[in-house]
Amino acid sequence: MTTEERVREAAVRLFAERGFHGTGIRDLAQAAGLSSATLYHYMGTKEDLLVEIMRTSLTELIGKAEQITGDETDRLVSLVKMHVRAHAEKPRETAVVDGEMRALTGERREEIVALRDRYERFWQDAIDDGVKARKLTVADPSVARLALLEMCSGVSRWYSPDGPVNLSDLTIQYGAMALGMLGAAR
Amino acid sequence: MTTEERVREAAVRLFAERGFHGTGIRDLAQAAGLSSATLYHYMGTKEDLLVEIMRTSLTELIGKAEQITGDETDRLVSLVKMHVRAHAEKPRETAVVDGEMRALTGERREEIVALRDRYERFWQDAIDDGVKARKLTVADPSVARLALLEMCSGVSRWYSPDGPVNLSDLTIQYGAMALGMLGAAR
Amino acid sequence: MTTEERVREAAVRLFAERGFHGTGIRDLAQAAGLSSATLYHYMGTKEDLLVEIMRTSLTELIGKAEQITGDETDRLVSLVKMHVRAHAEKPRETAVVDGEMRALTGERREEIVALRDRYERFWQDAIDDGVKARKLTVADPSVARLALLEMCSGVSRWYSPDGPVNLSDLTIQYGAMALGMLGAAR
Amino acid sequence: MTTEERVREAAVRLFAERGFHGTGIRDLAQAAGLSSATLYHYMGTKEDLLVEIMRTSLTELIGKAEQITGDETDRLVSLVKMHVRAHAEKPRETAVVDGEMRALTGERREEIVALRDRYERFWQDAIDDGVKARKLTVADPSVARLALLEMCSGVSRWYSPDGPVNLSDLTIQYGAMALGMLGAAR
DNA sequence: CATGAATGAGAGTTCATTCAT
DNA sequence: TATGAATGAACTCTCATTCAT
Structure with a gap:
């Protein structure tokens, strides 16, 4: 190393x-x-270090999101699984991304916010498409996106690889919960 | 004032x-x-101030949780609604509680963690009872509790009373999403 | 104090x-x-302190220069005497003004440079007027101003009130040297 | 190079x-x-570099001063011209010599101060000789030396080869000003 | 009740310099 | 000859906190 x-x-x-x-x-x-x-x-500076950590992490997430294909619900479940896995496997990186954005200032902040928005766009699109295709039933798609993202990102705050929960099982469970909360047709 | x-x-x-x-x-x-x-x-000290903010906020949540009654799913939905409402109405207090616990040290930390655990106990009980009563279907009740709490607490990070979303509607929507993600019998 | x-x-x-x-x-x-x-x-900052020292010193010099009147050569001699006296009496302030301008940055620098230019204007005017009135004979008035100012400002670099030279005598001597170097009609 | x-x-x-x-x-x-x-x-060290720059510059000046001959006023004018030329042609070296002596410490400082004193001796002698020979009229020869040197050294602070002033003209003008300020017999 | 004054400790960052490679 | 790596000391400046008035 x-x-x-x-x-x-x-x-x-x-x-x-x-x-x-x-x-x-x-x-x-x-x-x-x-x-x-x-x-x-x-x-560089301490802030440079923070930016770099965030950029790397977000870029990776975006890269993985881009590779996700399938029908509306498949894409949503894949997003959830990928996101949960990332947050469980790299809890520290993702927690920093989710929690330290306010420490950034000026242009650096804008850059990172733009990356985050770009990533969240995948989620919004998946939800919107699912609703259009009548496969999902949500009262407000934006609220649904925010609720879903918070739920999934929270994993980094508590998941431990040494704990009793198997990671693959976890992603499956989150996929199911996501479909449930979005009123997926059974 | x-x-x-x-x-x-x-x-x-x-x-x-x-x-x-x-x-x-x-x-x-x-x-x-x-x-x-x-x-x-x-x-007192800066940390005293933080502790006091957290204690007040958590104590209030606990107080409200104690007053919730009803059958298993009712209690869960009521918890969700109360929690979401609290996080929407007092986003700053709740965000501090959820985000600054790591800034505490020693006994103060333990005190606040104990309060938080006591509060989360209501959620765990509601979920466990729902599962026992076969009204909820979840793979892992602990995971479900964590996912649900993260989802609901996230409200303080984005909800704005000036935005387009009505608060009562919001609590209803979160209640529905909660039931959905926990596989509530329809 | x-x-x-x-x-x-x-x-x-x-x-x-x-x-x-x-x-x-x-x-x-x-x-x-x-x-x-x-x-x-x-x-404030260290630089604030420097700026303030310079501003005070230059403002004082300007104030004194403004009060000088008389015919062309009188004004010049008065400027010289005043300047030499100031540099002998406050050698440190004036040395800082003359020597640390490069340590300033940005707007602060511009402010101080403007003050200095304003002060030097009095000298240039006195010389130019003297030349026009045929009381002074110089090859290049700008060069003369620079040479004269350097000569007079130099006093702060070596004069000591404890030394053998009387300050009033010194100003008289500098007045005479100034007239001599500018080819004053005798 | x-x-x-x-x-x-x-x-x-x-x-x-x-x-x-x-x-x-x-x-x-x-x-x-x-x-x-x-x-x-x-x-060597940063200070070594400074010393070396100063030593070279001062040694060169001394070398040139040693070659100056002639009657009293000629020598003085030659010194002035040589000095002004050196300061115009090598403004940076000479500005460092004149302005950074205080940055030196201990023996190095003594060495450079000794060189400077040796160089200024030429000026003092020229002035003293001129006064003795009744070709110059100054109130205080030491003061005259200091004033003259400051005037001439100042050239490095403002002269630019790209500016409107021709260097040969400049040295002539300074020679004339020097004679004037020292009350040279006409 | 209110605050100007005070400070040791520590913040992030740069300094001149050395040395193994 | 050239340099990346390394560092103790120092840099300017801010920290949370106390206290006499």
């Missing part, structure tokens, strides 16, 4: 555990096994 | 907007219209 | 002795008898 | 523009087209 990777990993862990503002440069350096001055060999 | 209340209100707003660690004492003082020294006449 | 004044005085002394970039905040604090944190009670 | 020369040139430029303390090693390296580590193959 390169030093860059170790820095990134330390940052992901600490940002997830303590938040961006709750993590000091010296904490980061210690977690990465470097002096705080050396840290700056491998990164 | 008393000065104490103004301080509390400022804290709630800033903690919600910027996070506990992202909010400085001087920010707080300015938002409350006081000097930072005067602030300390109306509060 | 107020604390603010002590801070200012320390800054003037250190900036003059070591330069702006050669003076640390801790040096400043120590020289003012404060902790570095307390220092920030009495000033 | 050798790498050593490029380093020196970059240093001269940056020290002149931003001052010694305002110039970082990385700035220097970048300006020389090297990495900061490589820089250390071509120089």
